[in-house]
């Protein structure tokens with residue numbers, strides 16, 4: 001089992017120095033700007049650690065639903081990677097080469113890309129000594145966008161089978177996780193998510209405290 005217990009142990013804590021606390025009153029007076037920089041670093045670290053903690057179960061849950069319905073999502077049933085409103089998603093290979101692929105192929109590329117990314121210590125650090133890359137938020141945004149394409153495809157093309165398998169409550173719960181996560185961190189652009197906006201509103205009403 002992957003160990004994520006260290007992700008909340010920032011490097012400054014391991015070194016025994018908390019940049020948010022002045023080492024001495026004189027140091028604080030002499031170097032106020034240094035303390036501000038450390039405070040920003042700590043804030044960025046905690047936000048990255050939170051993103052990491054939230055994105056991994058979202059990926060695992062979407063992947064699990066895809067595996068369960070994979071027998072219904074084939075290159076003949078789903079020759080295009082589509083979502084509601086006839087939206088089509090080509091796959092962009094490395095170096096930006098665009099390719100039209102079937103939905104199962106697209107989903108396979110998505111899951112492989114995310115699996116490789118979250119297990120790459122340089123991109124998703126789990127060891128206290130490793131720092132988050134400066135592009136970490138961009139990577140999380142990309143993962144969220146890809147997961148949203150998959151969720152939208154599941155709703156548009158496989159909801160009937162998902163209901164038959166009694167997985168609809170699970171899918172709605174996963175989508176609620178995505179909606180709240182995305183609202184808090186502004187990860188996927190509105191023009192992408194608007195296709196499931198009505199559903200997002202309905203789901204939010206259901207999960208809001210009465």
Ligand SMILES: [Zn+2]
Pocket residue numbers: 072073074077078103104153157158
């Ligand atoms: Zn499909």
